[in-house]
Amino acid sequence: MATMTTNNIDFASLVTRSKNGERLTVKHLAREHKMKSPDFKKALVDHFGARVTFKRGRTGGIAFTA
Numbered sequence: 001m002a003t004m005t006t007n008n009i010d011f012a013s014l015v016t017r018s019k020n021g022e023r024l025t026v027k028h029l030a031r032e033h034k035m036k037s038p039d040f041k042k043a044l045v046d047h048f049g050a051r052v053t054f055k056r057g058r059t060g061g062i063a064f065t066a
Contacts, residue, residue, distance in 0.1 A: 009033055009040075011047050015064050024062040026054065 018024055030040035044052050044062065053063045 009043060009047075011044075014044075014062075018062065018064055025060065026062065029062070 014024060014029070026037050026041045026044075030037040033040060035043075041054070048064065051065050053065070055061055055063065
């Protein structure tokens with residue numbers, strides 16, 4: 001079984017993209033980083049903890065708090 005690697009994720013750029021108004025979704029970011037969605041979501045939670053929220057639905061996405 002392959003282990004998940006998060007060293008190819010630039011977490012700072014994700015926060016910057018979000019602040020610039022880009023709508024970020026787990027599905028699209030996981031595809032961009034060639035990862036499975038659940039693995040990418042886990043990497044976000046492991047890195048940001050309670051500072052990341054996930055909104056579902058048509059207007060959903062990823063939000064970062066200070």
